Amino acid sequence: MDHFLYKNGSLHAEDVALSEIAATVGTPFYCYSAATLTRHYQLFKDALAPMPNLVCFAIKSLSNVAVLKLLGDLGAGMDVVSGGEYLRAKAAGVPGDRIVFSGVGKTREEMRLALTGGIRQFNVESEPEMRALSEVAVSLGVKAPIAVRVNPDVDARTHEKIATGKSENKFGIPIARAREVYAEAAALPGLEVVGIDVHIGSQLTELEPFEQAFTKVAELTVALRADGHDIRRLDLGGGLGIPYTRSNEAPPLPMDYGALIARTLGHLGCEIEIEPGRLISGNSGVLVSGVIYVKNGEGRDFLILDAAMNDLVRPSMYGAHHDIVAVAEPAPGAPTLPFDIVGPVCETGDTFAKARELPLLAEGDLVAFRSAGAYGAVMASEYNTRPLVPEVLVKGDHFAVIRARPSFDEILKRDSIPEWL
């Protein structure tokens, strides 16, 4: 469920018409709904309520500081994968003891930043990383709390570019070697073992791979405790999928995911951490774009939009589907036509959808890409010197620009011509 609905013939975000925002901000822009973000965060809190837990929002899915502030104020923790994301969480007022640092290639600089500013735990992914972290912690006179990310070798049955829990992926330590690696971690002077971490992929549409992974984590918890490690937290990563089409997808509900966690891991008495990104942010955002031209091609018509692959890369990168709807509500029974929906970038890959049925649209009309809140704005670029797409947050009948569109002046000023040229 989200809060993007037609009211008085026009698509709204909560109580604000998207056409009103477009008139003020111009197109394209991302628009997020505070009520939807809140609701999805709360679904996870409710699902995990029987167990001590921390829901850490995966910042990489949507990293605007205003969104992080909204979630942080609700009590959310944050999962960060870079020093930059760590600074975003701090800028949003999230205390260090609610920030988890993930990622396969943390630099010593990033480790120092987090150890100095405060951190709940590092999810470490390799032995060289453990040794580096221990050295940095010792040099600062502190101990770094860690969970080792284990790779349980399960097939997440999702898109190959976002599956992370198979043995051939670059992530984590093979679970078969975990005891040996934990023994080394415990012996390193700068580390304190606090838990186990696992994350098997993104956009999972079934619970079964989670069940396999969590069952292995339960066994490992018992084994590591027998080896003398104080395993008190289990970080289960993110990855729960969302429906991208209105019709035929029914990914698992957070409540059932929570029940699975309770059943497989609840008896261990650990604090449960999860790192959902997409399920909180995905359906909380739309990308609004204007029609530049309707072009009649041979055997097909093109809708040329002012949004392009640089603003929303998921269709060209993952072949992802986004529902695309007219912002002005079509009359019941209004005729539709199949359109190829494309952007202005000079690549054939700049295609959002093929033969998509839409009502008859004209130059200047608005369309909205649904489910664009996750991995949308964060992956945007300025390819073709198209200014970075702005972001807007709606709450009730308020809206505010939370990242402005840069001017061409600002863009050009970032380049410099060397004196010797």
Ligand SMILES: *Cc1c(COP(=O)(O)O)cnc(C)c1O
């Ligand atoms: C990407 C990622 C997440 C979030 O995944 P979603 O599918 O957006 O829930 C969580 N944890 C880690 C380590 C990740 O890499």
